[in-house]
Amino acid sequence: MKKVVCILIFILPALVMGQGRVTNFGLFPEFQIGFSAAENLKVTGKIESQHGMLDKTESNEADWGYYHNQTDFQGFLGTSLNPFVAITAGYQYRVEPGRDNSHRSIQQVSFLQRASQYKVGHRVRTDQTFAPGEPIEYRLRYRISFEIPIEGQSLDPGEFFLVFSDEPIYSLQSGESGLENRLVAALGHYSKGKQKFQAGIDYRTDRFFEDDFRQRTWFKFGWYLSL
Numbered sequence: 001m002k003k004v005v006c007i008l009i010f011i012l013p014a015l016v017m018g019q020g021r022v023t024n025f026g027l028f029p030e031f032q033i034g035f036s037a038a039e040n041l042k043v044t045g046k047i048e049s050q051h052g053m054l055d056k057t058e059s060n061e062a063d064w065g066y067y068h069n070q071t072d073f074q075g076f077l078g079t080s081l082n083p084f085v086a087i088t089a090g091y092q093y094r095v096e097p098g099r100d101n102s103h104r105s106i107q108q109v110s111f112l113q114r115a116s117q118y119k120v121g122h123r124v125r126t127d128q129t130f131a132p133g134e135p136i137e138y139r140l141r142y143r144i145s146f147e148i149p150i151e152g153q154s155l156d157p158g159e160f161f162l163v164f165s166d167e168p169i170y171s172l173q174s175g176e177s178g179l180e181n182r183l184v185a186a187l188g189h190y191s192k193g194k195q196k197f198q199a200g201i202d203y204r205t206d207r208f209f210e211d212d213f214r215q216r217t218w219f220k221f222g223w224y225l226s227l
Contacts, residue, residue: 021213023062026052026069028202028218035227044076044090050218057212070096076106084112092127102131117153121145121165135174143167143182157192163200180206186220194226 030048037043050069056062071094078088090106108125122144129137145165149155163186171178186200199221207214 021058021211022207022215023054023056024052024214024216025054026050026216026218028220030220030222032222032224033227034225040079042076042078042080044074044078044088046072046074046076048072048074048222068097070094074106086110100132102129104129118146118148121147123167137171137173139169139171141167141169145184147188155190157190159190161188161190162186163188163198178206179208180204184220196224198222198224 028048028050030046032044032046034042034044049071052067052069054062054064072092073095074090074092076088076090078086080086086109088106088108088110090108092104092106094102094104096102104127106125106127108123110124111122113120113122123142125139125141125143127139127141129139131137143165144167145163147155148162148164149159150161151159155161163184165182165184167182169180169182171180181204183203184200186198188196188198190196199219202218202220204216204218205214
């Protein structure tokens with residue numbers, strides 16, 4: 001199973017490169033750290049950064065070259081209503097070369113389902129993006145995710161697991177609607193010390209109702225630490 005996931009991770013960018021009208025490919029590292037600040041209050045900090053390696057339009061040759069796409073700094077405060085439901089509020093500051101930096105407020109509710117051999121997560125999120133000289137952008141997002149142990153019926157330290165998720169996103173800005181979808185497939189490792197490592201493909205499509213339909217494929221790898 002691990003070999004199959006690794007093969008998909010490396011061949012998917014090549015498969016999608018010739019499809020669609022606008023295609024981007026790059027690297028997407030992220031780091032997340034979380035800790036309990038009180039009995040039922042969790043604090044989470046996250047940094048994620050996108051680094052482009054390829055741009056291609058339908059009628060042109062692929063343009064290879066490094067560029068910094070954007071970097072996000074995020075902070076969240078969350079509390080659990082019960083073992084399966086949590087509510088969270090957050091803030092994001094985005095650094096985006098060539099554009100004014102933006103601010104984003106975030107609200108979300110998450111639900112956890114435990115099956116016999118895997119976990120199913122549901123997340124409903126709303127956010128509002130504020131950028132100088134631009135109307136406020138409102139978004140509504142729903143993500144479903146699956147965490148599947150590879151080496152047993154439950155995930156234990158030192159074992160590998162698979163992660164799959166899909167997230168449609170509806171946006172509204174100055175009366176204009178937009179739709180985006182994000183598919184993720186990754187291989188993870190649950191290490192000792194309450195930390196996880198993941199690497200996989202983050203495949204995003206948007207501009208569905210425009211002439212320049214876009215697909216972005218990111219090789220995403222992350223370190224997630226819980227104190």
